[in-house]
Amino acid sequence: MAILAILALVLAACGGGGTGEDATTTTGGAVTETTAAEAATTTAAAEEPAEEVTIEWWHIQNTDPMMTLWQDMANEFMEANPNVQINITVMENEAFKAALQTNLQAGDVPDLFQSWGGGGLREQVDAGLVQDITDASSGFIGNLNEGAVGLYNVDGVQYGVPFNLGMVGFWYNKDLFAQAGIDAPPATWDEFLEDVQALKDAGITPIAVGAGDKWPAHFYYSYLMIREGGEAAMAQVTETLDFNTPEFIEAGNQLQRLIDMEPFQAGFLAAPWDAPDGESGTIGTGQAAISLMGQWGPGAYANQSGIGTPEDPIEERLPAEFGWFPFPAVEGGVGAATDGFGGGDGFAVGKDAPPEAIQFLEYITAVDQAIRTGETGTTLPVTAGAEVSVTDPLQQEVLEGLGQASFVQLYLDQYFTPELGAAVNDAVATLFAGTATPEEVTESITAAAG
Amino acid sequence: MVISDPQVKVTRPNRIVRRAPGTAPWPVIFAFLLPALALYTLFVLYPITQSIRYSGYDWNGLEPLTDWVGLQNFRDAFADPLFIEAITHNGIIIGLSLLLQIPFAVALAVLLTRNLKGRGVFRTMYFAPFILSEVVTGVVWRQIYRPDGLFDQVLAGVGAGDLSREWLADPKIALYSLFFVISWKYFGFHMVLILAGLQLIPTELEEASAIDGASFWKGFRYVTLPLLGPTIRVSMFLSIIGALQLFDLVWVTTKGGPVNSTATMATYLVDWGFRRGQFGFASAVSVIVFGLSLIVALLYQRFVLRRDLEGALTT
Numbered sequence: 001m002a003i004l005a006i007l008a009l010v011l012a013a014c015g016g017g018g019t020g021e022d023a024t025t026t027t028g029g030a031v032t033e034t035t036a037a038e039a040a041t042t043t044a045a046a047e048e049p050a051e052e053v054t055i056e057w058w059h060i061q062n063t064d065p066m067m068t069l070w071q072d073m074a075n076e077f078m079e080a081n082p083n084v085q086i087n088i089t090v091m092e093n094e095a096f097k098a099a100l101q102t103n104l105q106a107g108d109v110p111d112l113f114q115s116w117g118g119g120g121l122r123e124q125v126d127a128g129l130v131q132d133i134t135d136a137s138s139g140f141i142g143n144l145n146e147g148a149v150g151l152y153n154v155d156g157v158q159y160g161v162p163f164n165l166g167m168v169g170f171w172y173n174k175d176l177f178a179q180a181g182i183d184a185p186p187a188t189w190d191e192f193l194e195d196v197q198a199l200k201d202a203g204i205t206p207i208a209v210g211a212g213d214k215w216p217a218h219f220y221y222s223y224l225m226i227r228e229g230g231e232a233a234m235a236q237v238t239e240t241l242d243f244n245t246p247e248f249i250e251a252g253n254q255l256q257r258l259i260d261m262e263p264f265q266a267g268f269l270a271a272p273w274d275a276p277d278g279e280s281g282t283i284g285t286g287q288a289a290i291s292l293m294g295q296w297g298p299g300a301y302a303n304q305s306g307i308g309t310p311e312d313p314i315e316e317r318l319p320a321e322f323g324w325f326p327f328p329a330v331e332g333g334v335g336a337a338t339d340g341f342g343g344g345d346g347f348a349v350g351k352d353a354p355p356e357a358i359q360f361l362e363y364i365t366a367v368d369q370a371i372r373t374g375e376t377g378t379t380l381p382v383t384a385g386a387e388v389s390v391t392d393p394l395q396q397e398v399l400e401g402l403g404q405a406s407f408v409q410l411y412l413d414q415y416f417t418p419e420l421g422a423a424v425n426d427a428v429a430t431l432f433a434g435t436a437t438p439e440e441v442t443e444s445i446t447a448a449a450g
Numbered sequence: 451m452v453i454s455d456p457q458v459k460v461t462r463p464n465r466i467v468r469r470a471p472g473t474a475p476w477p478v479i480f481a482f483l484l485p486a487l488a489l490y491t492l493f494v495l496y497p498i499t500q501s502i503r504y505s506g507y508d509w510n511g512l513e514p515l516t517d518w519v520g521l522q523n524f525r526d527a528f529a530d531p532l533f534i535e536a537i538t539h540n541g542i543i544i545g546l547s548l549l550l551q552i553p554f555a556v557a558l559a560v561l562l563t564r565n566l567k568g569r570g571v572f573r574t575m576y577f578a579p580f581i582l583s584e585v586v587t588g589v590v591w592r593q594i595y596r597p598d599g600l601f602d603q604v605l606a607g608v609g610a611g612d613l614s615r616e617w618l619a620d621p622k623i624a625l626y627s628l629f630f631v632i633s634w635k636y637f638g639f640h641m642v643l644i645l646a647g648l649q650l651i652p653t654e655l656e657e658a659s660a661i662d663g664a665s666f667w668k669g670f671r672y673v674t675l676p677l678l679g680p681t682i683r684v685s686m687f688l689s690i691i692g693a694l695q696l697f698d699l700v701w702v703t704t705k706g707g708p709v710n711s712t713a714t715m716a717t718y719l720v721d722w723g724f725r726r727g728q729f730g731f732a733s734a735v736s737v738i739v740f741g742l743s744l745i746v747a748l749l750y751q752r753f754v755l756r757r758d759l760e761g762a763l764t765t
Contacts, residue, residue: 097724101727104511105511105512123510123512126513127512127513129512212619212704212707212708214707265597266597266598266616266619267596267597267616267618267619268619269616269619269620269709270619270708276593277593277596277597277599417510417727418510418725418726418727419510419726419727419728422721422725423726426709429709430709433621433709435709
């Protein structure tokens with residue numbers, strides 16, 4: 001079976017630019033005949049029997065409701081376009097990254113695959129592994145959020161389509177804040193540190209962080225970089241790759257102030273993001289009050305809480321009432337308090353993908369479908385008119401924060417090349433472990449960039 | 451990426467191909483060897499050659515191989531304190547295994563050859579961890595070691611709660627916590643090897659020494675241990691090779707963290723290959739690991755196993 005499937009794939013890929021019927025026998029003759037017949041009778045678009053194509057689609061929405069929703073949408077698209085076969089491969093985030101790397105090296109590029117844009121996409125562009133869809137997508141891409149679309153644009157050429165855009169902020173447990181006598185979320189970094197102290201004094205673990213996975217820790221450092229240096233400093237470092245600037249060292253100093261308070265859960269240096277013993281588990285079971293995370297945070301806390309079933313609304317599955325506040329302003333920093341840090345999800349289009357793959361992206365980002373993704377409470381759709389679907393009060397707060405942001409910096413570990421991104425994450429982890437000073441952090445990142 | 455896997459050379463007599471007179475053996479031999487040889491070439495020799503080739507390039511795994519840098523990747527690797535640290539960690543695991551794990555296995559094996567009630571049960575119990583996969587072991591122990599997990603609760607239960615540590619999260623002790631898991635998993639295997647060795651020692655020799663008035667300790671020291679020599683040396687060899695290749699368990703429990711405190715050569719090279727996408731550099735590291743393992747294996751065979759390979763029975 002597997003060999004047949006691969007064969008079908010190879011032939012379908014080879015037949016992509018050809019004239020037609022030669023590829024039809026591979027995926028099973030019976031299916032072909034019936035679908036061709038249906039196509040002829042049902043849709044006007046298929047006046048000639050359309051060529052059989054297969055779309056390999058890799059995504060990382062490996063939990064419900066999104067996993068089922070993607071499958072539903074693929075089924076709908078296949079029904080409407082009987083000549084199209086969509087093969088979905090669902091993987092967990094880290095597993096996906098490793099598997100994709102292997103496939104890319106072998107030149108066996110999935111037709112549609114999860115992408116965060118940034119430096120990783122640029123490397124794929126340089127290697128000619130992704131497809132220029134500027135023209136093919138021009139009919140619908142204008143309906144999508146410009147900032148999100150821009151993440152998949154390298155040097156003016158479009159290589160992918162976003163479906164989700166959010167930003168990182170502080171999720172907090174309102175019950176624990178009340179217990180510590182905190183009545184309003186902090187507006188400045190100093191107030192934030194005071195609240196952390198108040199939580200500690202009340203015997204509550206203030207913060208959970210998955211520093212073992214490193215990227216959750218890099219959120220703190222990145223946000224402080226943005227608050228200290230603003231858009232200008234980020235533009236400059238993109239150009240010079242020199243992190244040894246007063247702003248970034250000061251960002252490290254500010255983070256050091258937080259780390260010195262020992263605000264994190266026991267064993268945070270080994271904790272991953274999403275596991276019972278990780279950041280999401282600690283927050284989901286009410287054992288810590290604050291988590292700096294993106295829009296997907298509450299869904300993960302709810303999955304680890306052990307309360308209710310996945311069908312229940314997220315707020316009913318959390319251990320307490322939760323709230324969200326943006327990363328506070330930092331005194332003396334150049335960056336605006338409304339500047340955001342985050343990113344989105346989208347699908348890059350592989351080099352051999354058939355035109356139908358882009359039509360499928362048009363389908364899933366069309367307003368009706370975007371509304372369905374928004375209604376899950378786990379996704380912030382980027383299609384104009386789909387904002388109304390975000391009814392989850394927590395997600396509405398993120399959306400509001402995003403709306404106020406005039407500048408949103410992409411996650412640094414995606415923004416730079418994978419090598420430099422890893423260096424940023426590793427260096428920040430040493431700061432959390434207390435084995436490096438803020439100066440050593442900027443020096444080691446700069447050294448890796450050189 | 452290649453992690454070397456030198457096989458243990460088991461002593462065997464020089465093989466003489468016996469053939470009926472008048473047959474031409476070579477084509478036949480070749481025909482039988484061909485499938486294995488083809489697989490070996492495809493999955494061992496070819497990847498090794500490719501790794502060596504990639505190791506000379508600055509290559510992110512995606513673009514064509516164009517950026518030839520000669521030996522620069524090797525120089526970079528040895529100049530990286532984190533790689534030296536990773537080698538050191540492998541060295542520490544080797545040292546601790548030889549000093550603690552193997553003597554413990556010998557002691558248990560000697561204990562379990564005596565007429566102990568239920569020794570079959572003990573043997574099975576001690577061997578059981580070995581049949582678990584490393585990944586399963588890692589997942590289970592990560593939960594046992596987590597803060598306020600089973601390990602801490604047992605300590606608290608016996609009134610030793612003060613000894614609780616952040617077993618995997620404290621960079622100072624994470625490596626030793628992992629060594630404990632490695633020992634837990636593999637001591638049973640070494641115990642079984644040594645049990646087999648013990649059974650090969652004729653009981654007459656031990657009886658004779660006892661009749662001559664040797665205490666248990668002297669009998670063990672001067673009769674049993676020398677005769678166990680070949681088995682222990684093979685056991686040590688397997689332990690060294692295993693420690694050089696240490697990967698799965700570390701990757702599942704700590705991924706080499708926190709802050710590289712449990713990084714091994716193998717986690718270092720996977721990190722550079724798959725996380726950073728520096729496949730040229732990672733290939734250079736894999737060649738270094740291969741070379742180191744080969745040197746260790748050859749030296750061990752040359753200087754430690756030589757007499758065993760020649761068929762000597764004692765030290």
